Amino acid sequence: MTEEEARAWLETQFDVSRETWDRLERYVAILLAAMDEQNLIAESTRPHVWARHIVDSAQLLCHAERAGEGDWYDLGSGAGLPGIVVACLSTRPVTMVESRRKRIEFLDEVIDQLGLNRARVFGGRVEAVPSTAAAVISARAYAPLPKLLSSAAHLANEKTLWVLPKGRNAQNELEAVRPSWQGVFHMEASVTDADSAILIAQSVKPVARRKGRA
Numbered sequence: 105m106t107e108e109e110a111r112a113w114l115e116t117q118f119d120v121s122r123e124t125w126d127r128l129e130r131y132v133a134i135l136l137a138a139m140d141e142q143n144l145i146a147e148s149t150r151p152h153v154w155a156r157h158i159v160d161s162a163q164l165l166c167h168a169e170r171a172g173e174g175d176w177y178d179l180g181s182g183a184g185l186p187g188i189v190v191a192c193l194s195t196r197p198v199t200m201v202e203s204r205r206k207r208i209e210f211l212d213e214v215i216d217q218l219g220l221n222r223a224r225v226f227g228g229r230v231e232a233v234p235s236t237a238a239a240v241i242s243a244r245a246y247a248p249l250p251k252l253l254s255s256a257a258h259l260a261n262e263k264t265l266w267v268l269p270k271g272r273n274a275q276n277e278l279e280a281v282r283p284s285w286q287g288v289f290h291m292e293a294s295v296t297d298a299d300s301a302i303l304i305a306q307s308v309k310p311v312a313r314r315k316g317r318a
């Protein structure tokens with residue numbers, strides 16, 4: 105997907121208002137400027153930021169349409185991917201969870217500069233976020249599936265929709281958690297990378313262990 109195709113895709117999918125375009129443009133500008141100080145995205149992706157990061161994040165919204173009302177939790181947000189993009193393109197309250205100080209400061213700055221008043225940052229580890237029942241949980245390049253689920257189970261209930269971009273190892277990661285986690289899982293294709301997939305999950309909970317015999 106070229107940068108031009110990426111913008112066209114956004115326009116088609118979201119009917120982007122002038123104000124939202126402005127926010128997204130400013131976010132990209134702030135992100136690229138901050139790259140001089142910290143490594144927020146892979147250097148090689150800098151010329152492809154709209155396709156590789158903005159659309160790659162925005163596509164998650166298409167898979168979250170059937171989620172119930174409530175908050176979107178983005179785990180290990182880093183530079184705000186997908187959290188900031190979701191906050192720009194939707195009206196859902198978004199909580200970005202990030203543990204690294206410089207990234208927390210970056211996210212606070214972006215929220216402030218873009219005036220994203222339904223977005224906030226939890227500056228700390230996912231494991232330390234107070235228990236809640238998120239409507240949607242996303243996590244892009246945060247952790248392999250076993251750690252992702254175990255660290256965030258306290259943020260979900262049966263209705264929570266998990267929308268998880270995964271690399272080419274997606275199927276193996278899913279197989280690895282099946283003995284410990286049950287739920288309704290399926291894969292969707294990524295519009296930005298033929299080798300990647302988006303794992304959608306709901307009703308996720310630990311597999312009940314049988315008590316061993318004495």
Ligand SMILES: C[S@@+](CC[C@H](N)C(=O)[O-])C[C@H]1O[C@@H](n2cnc3c(N)ncnc32)[C@H](O)[C@@H]1O
Binds near residue numbers: 144182186203229245
């Ligand atoms: C590889 S980066 C990905 C960032 C972003 N989601 C993206 O796709 O560009 C992973 C991020 O997760 C954060 N992280 C890792 N473990 C975490 C934890 N237990 N709690 C909160 N943040 C965590 C790291 O600080 C880092 O910013």
